[in-house]
Amino acid sequence: MPPAPTLVKGMRDLLPPETHWFQAVEAAARELFARYGYREIRTPILERTELFARTVGEETDIVGKEMYSFLDRDQTSLTLRPEATAAVARAYVEHRLWEQPGWTRLYYLGPMFRRERPQQGRYRQFSQIGAELLGGDAPQMDAEMLVMLARLLDRLGLSGWTLSLNSLGCAEDRPRFERALREALLPIAPRLCGDCRRRAETNPLRVLDCKRPEDQPLIAQLPTTLDLLDPPCREHFEQVKQLLERAGVPYQLQPRLVRGLDYYTRTAFEFVHGALGAQNALLGGGRYDLLAERLGAPKGAGAGIGFALGEDRLVSAWRAGLAPSDPPPAAEIYLAPLGEAALAPALELAEQLRQAGLSVAAGDARWSAKKHLSTASRQAARWAVLIGEQEIQARQATVKTLANGEQSAVAWPQLAEFFATASGAARA
RNA sequence: GUGAGUGUAGCUCAGCUGGUAGAGCGCUGGAUUGUGGCUCCAGUGGCCGAGGGUUCGACCCCCUCCACUCACCCCA
Incomplete structure (x- = not known):
């Protein structure tokens, strides 16, 4: 007999009672999102490869080396979604949702796929819960979402999270940032690690995010995105911070937080948790003022902000001892x-x-x-x-x-x- | 893609300087033929990840491959 088929690398079976925790996370999220006026959207798991290439960015790791892509029989290149924001933006444009009254509030949950080397807290198929708030660029939107997320984590019984906050600047700021960083990097690049030397060429912003301790003193001297924000972006960020403070949501300014998807502009954030091992980002997101516009939304109507929460990581934190209750028995x-x-x-x-x-x-x-x-x-x-x-x-x-x-x-x-x-x- | 670690019973693991395998849990049965949990007894269970090499002899040493895990990278 040939060997029995086994799990594909990076995939896993979720068995009871573990599935109970996933259901609990999902139920709590759905209920809380509803209180903030969000409704569910379900987009396909399969999208045209082009969608991700154009929005997430050709040069990002996700698009460059992590996508499950294949040619359909009619030679269209299709991809198992590596994230959902691009798909939601696509649907927002395709169905002209900006014509609906007010901002558009959508949430989603489901599996995403990235072909990375598996390790703790990282699987090739993983579940995300996310939400998108589309149709404007008011700082109020950013604050609303961050407050909602703080409430969500509290409600899920997770204590000990940290919110890292940064502003990456608007589209007009980007070329300036990169020029300034390249200049600042010229004299010190030779003393940085190999990765950083490479990034200094390809994506200077990423150097800021380097985690190597020996590089830190040098990196600390580099200008950050916050130093280089233009006045409108600076004002936007100030308002977001003020609203957070008014709401009593603690945050840590993290001027070197850089996120790995190209569509992010201005506010960028991560909620991290210590119980997670090396992959400690529980949830991440940011503003994307140009994403939907690039997909065909009229000027101004495409701005928005969103996040994605790693469901597997949340459950893993629960399993590390933060679980709010025992799973119920199969039957009473x-x-x-x-x-x-x-x-x-x-x-x-x-x-x-x-x-x-x-x-x-x-x-x-x-x-x-x-x-x-x-x-x-x-x-x-x-x-x-x-x-x-x-x-x-x-x-x-x-x-x-x-x-x-x-x-x-x-x-x-x-x-x-x-x-x-x-x-x-x-x-x- | 890179590095390190680990592969022994269904699960978690032990196995000394090489002498062809053990425990706990589980499962089945019994002590209790219609009464669980605790206890006791018995039983079930393994091409020791795969292939090759060294040796009188390999779970153990060497080589190759595979799988898993962790970490880097990146991200949820």
């Missing part, structure tokens, strides 16, 4: 049909209980009572319901409370009510 009631004769009536009862809103999981009618009880307690059910010959005769069920071993006979019609009151009593 375990049903034990004792013998084939008990099967049909037992299953009927199970259906009645489910219709009353209870969760019920049954075992195999051929199992021994001992195996049933053992299974029930190991599945963490709260009650075991035994239906055997005696019970059928009496039209009753034997209900055992697993936690304390108490057992009672309950008439079939009273079963649902029995569990309802027992649940209520436990909560009180």
Whole structure:
């Protein structure tokens, strides 16, 4: 026999109870986003390669070496989305959403794909939850989103996050930044690490983001994007910071925060967390004033701001001990049909209980009572319901409370009510 | 793409300077033929990642390959 097929590199199976954590993150996010007026958008997982190449940037790592791209049968190059902002912007333009009243608030969640070398907190398929606020460039939008994100992380039970904040300047600032940096780099570049020497040529902004300790003293002397902002961008950033302070959201100015997608302008941010290992960015995003415009939105209508949260990383932080609660059991009631004769009536009862809103999981009618009880307690059910010959005769069920071993006979019609009151009593 | 580490039972791992494998957990059964969790007993379980080499003899040493993990890079 040939070897059984296994997981593709960088992909993983999420098994219960881990899936519970993903559901919990998603539910919390959906609920919170709704309070801020966001509604869900679902874009395809497959897009034209061109979309990402033109927006994320030809020279970025994502486009340059991490995309899952292939030729469709009609020779169109398609790509498994490596991020969702470009796709949302595409949809925003394609469906002329700016014609709707007010700013457009959209959120999304789902899998993204990047062909990188896997490591802790980084997979080739990973889930992101993100939101986009489109249709303007008011600093108020930036602040609204950052406040919402702070609330989200608090609500998810994560303490100890840090918000790093920077402004990258507008499109007009960029060439100035790069010229200034290149100039400043000329004398010191030879003393920097190999990567930085390369970046000094290709993408000078990136040098600011270098993490090598030995390079830090030199890099500290370089001008930052904040030093070079033009007056309107400086004013915009000031207002964002003020609004954050008014809202009581703490941030750390991080003048060397540079993000890896080309469409970012002005406000850029990251929420990082210490429980995550080397890949400590839990969530990142920024403003993109020209993204949608480049895809065909009218001047001014395409500006916006967005973020993406790494769901896998959030769950990993939870698993590192920050989880707000235990995952629930498979079912609160375990049903034990004792013998084939008990099967049909037992299953009927199970259906009645489910219709009353209870969760019920049954075992195999051929199992021994001992195996049933053992299974029930190991599945963490709260009650075991035994239906055997005696019970059928009496039209009753034997209900055992697993936690304390108490057992009672309950008439079939009273079963649902029995569990309802027992649940209520436990909560009180 | 680069570097390092690790591959032994379903899972987590032990295995001394080379003498052809162990534990815990799990699973099955029993002590309790309709009563779980705790305990005790018994059983089940492995081409020691793959291929080659050295050796009388290799889980152990050498080479090649593969996989996984972590880190760099980059990012969520």
